Amino acid sequence: MVATSHDVMPDIELYQPADEATALDLASRLGNEGWLLGGGQDTYGWLKDRNKNPSAMIELTQIDAWKGITETVDGIEIGAVTTLTDIARDPLIQSRFGLLAEAAGIVASPQIRNVGTLGGNLIQDTRCWYYRRGLDCYRAGGNICYADSPEGLNREHALFGASRCVAVTPSDTAPALVALDATMVISSTSGQREIPAQDFFVGPDRDILNMTVLNEGEILTAVRIPNTWANAEFYFEKVADRNVWDFALVNVAAAFRTSGENIEDARIVCGAVECVPRRLQDVEAAIRGRSRSDSTANAVADMATAGARPLNYNNFKVPLMQNLVKRAIRG
Amino acid sequence: MNPKLTRRRFIKGVIASGAAATTTAAWYSATGQERPSGFVERLVRINVNGQVRNVDVEPQETLASTLRYKLGLTGTKLGCNRGECGACTVLVNDVPTYACSVLTHSFKNDRIETVEGLESANGDLHPVQQAFVEELAPQCGYCTPGQIMSAVGLLRENANPTRDEARHALAGNICRCGSYDSYLDGVMRAVELIG
Amino acid sequence: MAYMHIGKDFTPPDVPGKVTGRIKYAEDYTREGMVYARLLTSPIPHARVLDIDASEALAMDGVFGILTADDVYPDGEPQSTGLKILTNEPTLVGEPILALAAVDEKTAETAIAAISVTFERLPFVLDPLDSLAEGGGNAYPGDTNTFVFRQGFATEKWTADQVASFRAGNEPTAEPQQTVEYGDLEAAFAESTYVYEGTFTNAGYPHMSMEPRSALAYWENGKLYLHGGSQSLTAFADGIAGIIGVPKADLVFINEATGGGFGQRARAGSVPVYAVPAKLSQKINRPVMMRATREEEFTIGGARQGLTGWIKVGFKPDGVMAACDLWIVSDNGGKGGGADAFSAADCISVLYQTDAVRFRGTAIGTNTAHRGAQRGPGQNQIAPIISPIMDVAADELGVSRFDIRKINTPMTGDVGGPQRIPFTSAYMPEALEMAGNNLDGMNVNHVVVSKTAAKW
Ligand SMILES: Cc1cc2nc3c(=O)[nH]c(=O)nc-3n(C[C@H](O)[C@H](O)[C@H](O)COP(=O)(O)OP(=O)(O)OC[C@H]3O[C@@H](n4cnc5c(N)ncnc54)[C@H](O)[C@@H]3O)c2cc1C
Ligand code: SF4
Ligand code: FES
Ligand code: FES
Numbered sequence: 001m002v003a004t005s006h007d008v009m010p011d012i013e014l015y016q017p018a019d020e021a022t023a024l025d026l027a028s029r030l031g032n033e034g035w036l037l038g039g040g041q042d043t044y045g046w047l048k049d050r051n052k053n054p055s056a057m058i059e060l061t062q063i064d065a066w067k068g069i070t071e072t073v074d075g076i077e078i079g080a081v082t083t084l085t086d087i088a089r090d091p092l093i094q095s096r097f098g099l100l101a102e103a104a105g106i107v108a109s110p111q112i113r114n115v116g117t118l119g120g121n122l123i124q125d126t127r128c129w130y131y132r133r134g135l136d137c138y139r140a141g142g143n144i145c146y147a148d149s150p151e152g153l154n155r156e157h158a159l160f161g162a163s164r165c166v167a168v169t170p171s172d173t174a175p176a177l178v179a180l181d182a183t184m185v186i187s188s189t190s191g192q193r194e195i196p197a198q199d200f201f202v203g204p205d206r207d208i209l210n211m212t213v214l215n216e217g218e219i220l221t222a223v224r225i226p227n228t229w230a231n232a233e234f235y236f237e238k239v240a241d242r243n244v245w246d247f248a249l250v251n252v253a254a255a256f257r258t259s260g261e262n263i264e265d266a267r268i269v270c271g272a273v274e275c276v277p278r279r280l281q282d283v284e285a286a287i288r289g290r291s292r293s294d295s296t297a298n299a300v301a302d303m304a305t306a307g308a309r310p311l312n313y314n315n316f317k318v319p320l321m322q323n324l325v326k327r328a329i330r331g
Numbered sequence: 332m333n334p335k336l337t338r339r340r341f342i343k344g345v346i347a348s349g350a351a352a353t354t355t356a357a358w359y360s361a362t363g364q365e366r367p368s369g370f371v372e373r374l375v376r377i378n379v380n381g382q383v384r385n386v387d388v389e390p391q392e393t394l395a396s397t398l399r400y401k402l403g404l405t406g407t408k409l410g411c412n413r414g415e416c417g418a419c420t421v422l423v424n425d426v427p428t429y430a431c432s433v434l435t436h437s438f439k440n441d442r443i444e445t446v447e448g449l450e451s452a453n454g455d456l457h458p459v460q461q462a463f464v465e466e467l468a469p470q471c472g473y474c475t476p477g478q479i480m481s482a483v484g485l486l487r488e489n490a491n492p493t494r495d496e497a498r499h500a501l502a503g504n505i506c507r508c509g510s511y512d513s514y515l516d517g518v519m520r521a522v523e524l525i526g
Numbered sequence: 527m528a529y530m531h532i533g534k535d536f537t538p539p540d541v542p543g544k545v546t547g548r549i550k551y552a553e554d555y556t557r558e559g560m561v562y563a564r565l566l567t568s569p570i571p572h573a574r575v576l577d578i579d580a581s582e583a584l585a586m587d588g589v590f591g592i593l594t595a596d597d598v599y600p601d602g603e604p605q606s607t608g609l610k611i612l613t614n615e616p617t618l619v620g621e622p623i624l625a626l627a628a629v630d631e632k633t634a635e636t637a638i639a640a641i642s643v644t645f646e647r648l649p650f651v652l653d654p655l656d657s658l659a660e661g662g663g664n665a666y667p668g669d670t671n672t673f674v675f676r677q678g679f680a681t682e683k684w685t686a687d688q689v690a691s692f693r694a695g696n697e698p699t700a701e702p703q704q705t706v707e708y709g710d711l712e713a714a715f716a717e718s719t720y721v722y723e724g725t726f727t728n729a730g731y732p733h734m735s736m737e738p739r740s741a742l743a744y745w746e747n748g749k750l751y752l753h754g755g756s757q758s759l760t761a762f763a764d765g766i767a768g769i770i771g772v773p774k775a776d777l778v779f780i781n782e783a784t785g786g787g788f789g790q791r792a793r794a795g796s797v798p799v800y801a802v803p804a805k806l807s808q809k810i811n812r813p814v815m816m817r818a819t820r821e822e823e824f825t826i827g828g829a830r831q832g833l834t835g836w837i838k839v840g841f842k843p844d845g846v847m848a849a850c851d852l853w854i855v856s857d858n859g860g861k862g863g864g865a866d867a868f869s870a871a872d873c874i875s876v877l878y879q880t881d882a883v884r885f886r887g888t889a890i891g892t893n894t895a896h897r898g899a900q901r902g903p904g905q906n907q908i909a910p911i912i913s914p915i916m917d918v919a920a921d922e923l924g925v926s927r928f929d930i931r932k933i934n935t936p937m938t939g940d941v942g943g944p945q946r947i948p949f950t951s952a953y954m955p956e957a958l959e960m961a962g963n964n965l966d967g968m969n970v971n972h973v974v975v976s977k978t979a980a981k982w
Binding site for chain 2: 007008009010011012013014015016017018022023026039040041044045047048057058059061085108109110111112114115243244245
């Protein structure tokens with residue numbers, strides 16, 4: 001057994017396909033030995049640590065077809081390799097889907113947002129440090145969970161949906177896209193499929209090794225946002241230890257349609273409380289027909305965290321999540 | 332897992348499947364394999380501080396390594412080598428970028444600027460540099476080049492930022508000496524100097 | 527007399543180089559033929575190295591050699607606390623076991639992964655109270671957990687009841703290693719109308735200067751040229767020469783700029799790792815650059831002492847702090863170091879002009895980062911403890927939170943600490959006044975409370 005602190009990129013091949021067909025072909029041929037590369041902000045840590053050891057990187061950011069924001073008949077389409085900065089600053093997204101602009105604009109730090117892509121932000125792996133450290137936990141194919149052990153440090157871990165693994169989704173944009181009823185467009189050499197954002201993310205009960213439904217050889221090429229929630233009333237808030245760099249302890253993304261005083265429909269989604277963005281459908285149903293007020297918010301606070309199973313060190317997430325949901329409803 | 336084993340298994344695998352890859356062009360001519368498209372050439376031309384430089388860049392090499400160890404541009408610092416401090420901030424097409432957390436190969440067609448490229452040809456300091464001197468903004472100075480590059484990036488995009496906008500633009504640059512307010516004073520003074 | 531600088535605007539000579547990137551930190555130098563070193567560090571908090579097999583690594587292309595504790599200490603490792611250059615008995619995770627030099631960092635990292643080290647695991651401890659309890663693990667070599675000045679390693683234990691009672695919030699009943707006091711404590715408590723009693727714990731956080739502890743070394747004509755960062759060239763050069771074992775006259779220590787010290791780079795003893803490239807360079811006869819990683823800064827870098835204490839403070843009816851009784855168990859980490867606990871008591875004596883103070887303290891090792899000087903040693907640990915106590919006392923006595931600070935603040939001519947040393951100048955009252963004026967219009971008494979309340 002040895003330990004050394006790695007921080008240098010190891011030997012690895014690099015492919016920079018210039019068109020879609022070449023990228024899809026490489027992804028399919030290299031399989032799990034090829035690592036898809038957006039902005040690399042999640043990737044390089046894994047590689048420098050030598051805790052993931054693929055043989056080649058396939059850089060997707062030279063492919064213009066997968067970049068940019070376009071208006072479609074019933075909404076907008078965002079190329080998967082569009083940077084978070086471009087999304088946060090896009091006038092169309094700002095005016096119509098401010099929720100996503102806000103979420104993208106609060107990720108990590110300005111420099112990371114300048115290169116980090118939407119695809120990478122959605123597909124990034126969990127930040128559980130035992131796993132990141134390269135320990136052989138369930139998610140790494142072993143048969144123990146270090147975080148959910150009597151001495152495990154699990155302040156950042158899950159309240160819901162634990163199934164051997166208690167890691168959470170780290171993404172700030174994922175809850176926003178679930179709230180906006182977005183659709184993921186996935187391509188491979190054998191064609192294209194579309195998956196609702198809500199079904200794109202998977203918990204450990206379904207697949208403990210992967211955080212999304214993507215199979216080997218598949219590439220997320222675009223995200224489509226329908227006009228369903230365009231110009232709705234939005235609320236996004238992220239609570240983290242530091243305003244910059246740190247991942248959410250809990251975040252909330254919400255959208256409301258009101259008529260007069262009353263909520264007609266709503267989407268409320270929390271991140272960092274479960275392995276997948278957690279949509280609070282019971283709360284959404286319970287606030288329909290009520291006003292965006294303290295009394296509505298207070299009435300559903302407990303419901304927001306019903307079924308939560310806190311671990312040794314994350315009890316605080318229960319009131320935190322309740323407060324965020326209340327603030328979202330109150331507006 | 333032993334990275335070497337994976338690698339060997341991989342190389343064997345792709346040779347069998349006819350899509351070979353390696354780091355040197357020589358390998359292809361030696362083996363007669365056809366090069367798959369999209370594979371990177373090591374010898375690249377990159378535009379740094381207005382000069383086009385020919386450099387031998389490994390596929391996995393970060394921009395910070397190229398700048399510091401191949402081009403001798405040591406003004407770009409490594410504080411963490413992990414995207415968590417900002418000491419390595421450079422501009423790529425005017426956009427502040429962590430040089431430690433990007434690949435040099437990604438920027439073959441782009442304009443890279445480091446702190447060494449800011450002075451004018453006659454040696455005058457860039458207004459941000461001048462303002463940082465006047466405000467005595469640096470303490471230990473290790474984070475300073477990164478702070479400067481973030482500030483220059485901001486001012487190119489927004490010549491008249493509020494202090495709060497400056498705060499957000501410099502938010503990705505840690506200063507362990509805690510000189511944050513002085514750096515913001517520097518940015519606001521630079522705005523005046525540019526006029 | 528005309529001063530050269532006071533009262534005048536001037537640009538310190540280091541500033542232009544800092545804004546142009548021209549000033550050089552240790553890692554900015556190169557030397558022809560320079561190779562790069564990386565450390566292999568302990569993955570175990572307390573262990574003994576039984577065997578090192580580096581044959582595969584040494585056979586790799588681009589690898590120039592390794593350096594182990596046996597190379598550095600041919601006559602055996604020094605038997606004292608303090609960081610060693612390299613060790614065969616690590617007492618904390620991340621302690622350097624060996625270094626390897628290669629043509630570049632990537633090759634060095636790859637080669638290190640091919641080295642196999644056989645460790646014997648030894649009992650370890652992370653909490654000084656666990657170590658004080660009978661049967662608890664001991665952090666230091668030879669099954670010891672403390673270091674007595676001029677005597678060496680020792681083992682200190684309390685009864686299980688004594689540890690349990692302290693954990694439960696009571697005044698420790700064990701003999702302290704150190705007691706310092708002044709004034710009549712009993713009388714001062716007797717005069718007090720409000721007495722606060724409680725326990726506290728704080729973590730000892732690391733320095734994390736922006737520049738990692740990187741160094742470059744090479745030998746020329748019998749002289750060692752060493753590039754590294756320090757807080758004082760003159761104070762540092764002596765120490766590092768001693769650690770490396772080179773006569774001071776043969777050491778050229780080059781230190782143009784230092785990317786932050788914060789206490790860790792005041793003394794060479796906190797940065798013996800600079801000796802690694804020096805020794806490795808001597809062994810392989812090439813200039814060696816060793817850049818420390820940020821992660822290594824958390825382990826080979828130091829930290830403050832963590833303090834676990836019991837405190838009792840008495841206030842007179844007008845808010846004057848009459849008495850403070852402080853009992854602190856310090857977490858001295860895996861390598862000893864630091865006298866922060868006493869400084870904490872000293873700080874209370876100075877800042878609040880307490881009539882009588884008693885400090886009792888015991889320092890115990892744990893298998894965590896080494897501890898040492900960090901700006902404001904002790905003062906920074908006690909500030910978050912004593913400040914809320916001042917607020918509680920103010921509220922209890924019906925004095926404003928602002929006034930209770932003003933009443934107790936030191937002034938020119940006052941004295942502080944056990945030696946009752948007089949202050950030649952002190953302007954706290956003026957500073958408080960200015961702060962009060964700037965807070966004009968706000969209810970100063972409730973600033974702290976309403977700020978937090980506003981968040982929710
Ligand atoms: C210091 C630091 C702080 C951070 N803080 C935050 C934070 O606060 N909030 C937050 O949400 N994130 C945070 N992150 C994560 C960062 O935002 C994401 O890592 C980044 O957005 C990922 O984008 P990328 O393009 O750089 O990803 P990459 O590293 O390129 O990719 C990430 C993963 O997605 C896969 N992938 C990428 N694109 C595609 C695609 N189109 N199709 C299929 N697979 C793909 C890659 O193979 C890889 O597995 C932080 C990261 C760092 C280093
Ligand atoms: S929470 Fe999941 S990722 Fe973390 S240690 Fe447990 S199994 Fe591994
Ligand atoms: S060195 Fe690049 S962000 Fe710290
Ligand atoms: S000036 Fe020292 S880190 Fe910023």
